[in-house]
Amino acid sequence: MDDATWNTIGRLHTWLAEAATRPPREETLLRILKLSEEVGEVAQAVIGVTGQNPRKGTTHGWQDVQDELCDVIVTAMVALRTLTPEAAEVFTTHLQRVADRSLDGTGPAA
Template identity: 50%
Template sequence: MENTWTTIARLVSRLEEHSTLPREQRILLQLLKIQEEAGEVAEAVIGAMGQNPRKGYSHTWDEVEAEVCDVIVTGMVALARMNADAPGVFARHLERIRRRDLGEAAPIASQ
């Protein structure tokens, strides 16, 4: 199986090759894409709970999970389009969250 960040890099390359917009606009649109995907999560949750009287039970919880995955991938693509060291940026951020929220000390560097 291909490394996650390798797949993200391939998606970024495909998107970059397709667009003729300036870099700043490409990044802005990618960031807006996260919101679009989050809206699809909301729609799927409402559908899975049958809370749209017109549509009823229009989605499954498997579809909700798929939409959440789309949000994650879209966010990873956005980060990679913003910063060539997206894997490092993400790893450092996750480490800060781990220390903050799980109360774990920073790992001891191996000697």
């Protein structure tokens, strides 16, 4: 992720922190739980794309799924920033570990 992305995440974090009305620990827990809500919206969009609810039929498009996935990513990034001001570094380090173990040539695609 580039600096502009993390700068925007920092601004969103600040905006949420300034609007907070609960004790800090509760705000942090609720921000993390917000991920479950967003993932549920992805599932709802996929169900809507595939028409799996016969009562409702096809209610969403793949663009809706993409938008909801983006909401999950943003929400996770803000939650990570809530836990640590070094969110960008934490993410970059973790992504490198995932890439190292997944793309080292020994996985299923090798």
